[in-house]
Amino acid sequence: MLFCVLPGTGISAEAKGGEYGDYIGWMKCRSCHEQLAAGWQMTRHAWAFGDLKKSGQEGLPDCQRCHVIGYGEEGGFIDSDLTPELVNVQCEECHGAGRAHASDPGKKGSIIAKPSEQKCRKCHTPGQDKSFNYALKIKGIHGPKQ
Amino acid sequence: MWFCLAAMMAISIGAAAAFAAAQLTVDPSHYDFGEVPEGPPVSLTAVLENTGDADLTIKNVWTHCACTDSELGKQTLKPREKTTLKITYNTADRPGIFKKDITIETDIVGHEEVEMEVVGTVKEAPGAKILVTPRKIDAGNLKKGSSTKLTMDVRNDGTLPLVIRKITERATGLVFYDGVKQGDILIGAGETRRLELEYKTAKSGPFTDVLIIDSNAKNAAKGGFAFMVVGKSEE
Numbered sequence: 361m362l363f364c365v366l367p368g369t370g371i372s373a374e375a376k377g378g379e380y381g382d383y384i385g386w387m388k389c390r391s392c393h394e395q396l397a398a399g400w401q402m403t404r405h406a407w408a409f410g411d412l413k414k415s416g417q418e419g420l421p422d423c424q425r426c427h428v429i430g431y432g433e434e435g436g437f438i439d440s441d442l443t444p445e446l447v448n449v450q451c452e453e454c455h456g457a458g459r460a461h462a463s464d465p466g467k468k469g470s471i472i473a474k475p476s477e478q479k480c481r482k483c484h485t486p487g488q489d490k491s492f493n494y495a496l497k498i499k500g501i502h503g504p505k506q
Numbered sequence: 507m508w509f510c511l512a513a514m515m516a517i518s519i520g521a522a523a524a525f526a527a528a529q530l531t532v533d534p535s536h537y538d539f540g541e542v543p544e545g546p547p548v549s550l551t552a553v554l555e556n557t558g559d560a561d562l563t564i565k566n567v568w569t570h571c572a573c574t575d576s577e578l579g580k581q582t583l584k585p586r587e588k589t590t591l592k593i594t595y596n597t598a599d600r601p602g603i604f605k606k607d608i609t610i611e612t613d614i615v616g617h618e619e620v621e622m623e624v625v626g627t628v629k630e631a632p633g634a635k636i637l638v639t640p641r642k643i644d645a646g647n648l649k650k651g652s653s654t655k656l657t658m659d660v661r662n663d664g665t666l667p668l669v670i671r672k673i674t675e676r677a678t679g680l681v682f683y684d685g686v687k688q689g690d691i692l693i694g695a696g697e698t699r700r701l702e703l704e705y706k707t708a709k710s711g712p713f714t715d716v717l718i719i720d721s722n723a724k725n726a727a728k729g730g731f732a733f734m735v736v737g738k739s740e741e
Contacts, residue, residue, distance in 0.1 A: 380714035415605045421727040422599040426572050438732045441641050487575030491566040
């Protein structure tokens with residue numbers, strides 16, 4: 361690719377949104393994992409971005425990282441204009457980017473089956489949730505009915 | 507007579523014992539920091555008191571946000587006993603209004619969660635702020651090997667000059683503009699500059715490229731400010 365900056369006059373049309381990268385969003389996961397997705401929708405993770413909006417901080421990159429999926433990763437959340445389908449703490453934040461798994465569900469290693477506590481600890485810090493109990497929290501991660 | 511009085515006293519003592527309950531009072535339960543500068547953290551020390559008549563245990567303090575820390579003095583409180591809860595909000599890179607709920611989880615049956623709230627406004631530190639229009643540029647249908655011109659407006663919405671140092675594609679790391687070789691692009695505070703890009707792709711079929719602008723903009727994510735180029739490359 362060649363890319364250079366020149367003084368110019370033209371105006372580009374707004375491009376249509378589209379999928380990019382390895383993150384596919386929870387609606388794609390739902391097509392096979394309907395029950396899990398329905399349960400997840402009942403959790404706070406499912407409206408984590410709305411929570412951020414409520415406090416007026418949805419535009420702050422440092423806050424976004426805990427309320428979206430794949431922040432700072434290739435194919436992950438960029439911002440709510442470019443990647444609105446990746447807001448909220450969805451399936452792929454714990455299980456990893458899902459495109460490879462969605463294309464070939466039988467392929468071993470294409471998805472993280474058992475996410476580690478370390479993943480949660482990125483946002484659930486001791487200051488934020490002093491008594492965070494991974495073993496207990498993981499039981500409710502897909503909602504009350506599992 | 508004496509028997510009746512003794513029986514009544516016994517009943518009232520029993521009832522009191524049966525209704526003994528802990529109660530948590532938080533002071534203040536709502537606090538407005540007002541306007542604070544961006545950078546240094548701000549703190550509030552609230553007083554928690556057990557205003558009931560049974561022991562209580564604070565099982566957890568949950569701030570709902572990694573930007574807000576809590577520090578609890580004591581977990582178990584006897585009746586009339588007090589402790590402190592220090593709440594710290596980290597203002598760095600968080601300009602604008604904030605409203606943070608804090609949930610105090612207790613063992614009081616029926617009142618397991620006691621809420622408090624801190625609010626305020628972080629006054630933005632001086633800096634450059636980048637705004638790119640459009641965020642998704644449609645390159646249209648491209649013949650493989652040929653190029654097309656793309657135009658975008660870059661606005662500096664901040665209070666200090668915006669310096670664009672580099673433009674790269676995120677997936678490949680390819681450098682498309684290098685300020686070291688070509689000179690940094692400077693955009694004054696409140697100014698907009700139209701940039702025209704000569705764009706060419708070696709890819710085939712539909713493509714979505716994420717390009718990253720490396721600058722001094724304080725509203726950009728850590729890796730830089732992103733915009734997209736989409737299109738279709740044909741043989």
